[in-house]
Amino acid sequence: MGAPRISAAIIKEAVAQVEETGVTVKIETKRTVVTISPPETLKPVNPADLIDP
Structure with missing residues (x-):
C-alpha cells in the first residue's frame, strides 16, 4: 500500500479554514x-488558572 496522498482540494480547504481563525499553516x-501554529495573539494558558479553587 502506497503512502496516502493529499489532494490540492484538501490543502486548499485546510488553508482556508485556518486563515479564517488566524492560525498559520505550512x-x-x-x-x-504539515505544521499548524496558533495565532500570535493567543496567550499561553497557565494550567493553574483552569482549576477552580
Whole structure:
C-alpha cells in the first residue's frame, strides 16, 4: 500500500479554514509535513488558572 496522498482540494480547504481563525499553516510536499501554529495573539494558558479553587 502506497503512502496516502493529499489532494490540492484538501490543502486548499485546510488553508482556508485556518486563515479564517488566524492560525498559520505550512504544508510541505514530498513526504508531506504539515505544521499548524496558533495565532500570535493567543496567550499561553497557565494550567493553574483552569482549576477552580
